[in-house]
Amino acid sequence: MLELRHLSKTYGNGRTVLNDVSWHFKAGEFVAIMGDSGVGKSTLLNLIAGLDTPDASCPADAIMVDGVALASLDDDAATRLRRQRMGFIFQAFHVLPHLTLVQNVALPLLLNDLPTAAASDMLAAVGLGGRDHDFPHQLSGGEMQRVAIARALVHRPALVLADEPTGNLDPDTAHSILELLQREIKATGACAIMVTHANSAAAKSDKILHLSKIGIQETTNVKLFDQ
Numbered sequence: 001m002l003e004l005r006h007l008s009k010t011y012g013n014g015r016t017v018l019n020d021v022s023w024h025f026k027a028g029e030f031v032a033i034m035g036d037s038g039v040g041k042s043t044l045l046n047l048i049a050g051l052d053t054p055d056a057s058c059p060a061d062a063i064m065v066d067g068v069a070l071a072s073l074d075d076d077a078a079t080r081l082r083r084q085r086m087g088f089i090f091q092a093f094h095v096l097p098h099l100t101l102v103q104n105v106a107l108p109l110l111l112n113d114l115p116t117a118a119a120s121d122m123l124a125a126v127g128l129g130g131r132d133h134d135f136p137h138q139l140s141g142g143e144m145q146r147v148a149i150a151r152a153l154v155h156r157p158a159l160v161l162a163d164e165p166t167g168n169l170d171p172d173t174a175h176s177i178l179e180l181l182q183r184e185i186k187a188t189g190a191c192a193i194m195v196t197h198a199n200s201a202a203a204k205s206d207k208i209l210h211l212s213k214i215g216i217q218e219t220t221n222v223k224l225f226d227q
């Protein structure tokens, strides 16, 4: 579904963050990425999302989605791929304050010319049934994150990217958000990649990857990592 081949990223200040990272993410997998602070987890997600570009020295097929090299797409095609095939649970893509909950969740459907009726059903699926016309400021942090999850999944993307989806939530709310994310990912059959520092969050995934200076390695031992 997603293949990384010899992916590297050096920022303008000369700091190499990712160096020759390769991995194959399969359809239907819920994968957690852990690793020390500053090792490049968010950078990796941003590259996959197309929000940043790999080093010019990387091979053209450094990031392949469904067998298509991201680098081979022009801006329009890359936007289309992102819109149709990806869902994001990022702080930077936060719920829009001036839109109602149902309007927020309907956005990916509108952008993909799909019927918007599914937005209300998706809100109900994340436990916010009947609150379609509320505005984000009326929600708790956990409820807001439910809206973000509903919006990320409503158009049934093949690839879901989540950056610390439970970062600011209390343990009970985080637990219910992760159960929800896990359930909805399984229901839609998406491949999901979740960056997290929390062992409890990683424990919900099918596979835990450890990102370090030497690249990506699979691990079964979440206790290796700091909370």
Ligand SMILES: Nc1ncnc2c1ncn2[C@@H]1O[C@H](COP(=O)(O)OP(=O)(O)OP(=O)(O)O)[C@@H](O)[C@H]1O
Residues within 6 Å of the ligand: 011, 012, 013, 015, 017, 035, 036, 037, 038, 039, 040, 041, 042, 043, 044
């Ligand atoms: N736009 C940028 N320009 C220069 N350096 C950057 C930029 N963005 C990130 N970095 C640096 O790249 C390194 C990796 O950052 P990144 O946010 O990917 O790490 P992370 O593993 O997600 O960290 P954390 O777990 O603390 O969120 C850090 O040292 C950071 O300072």
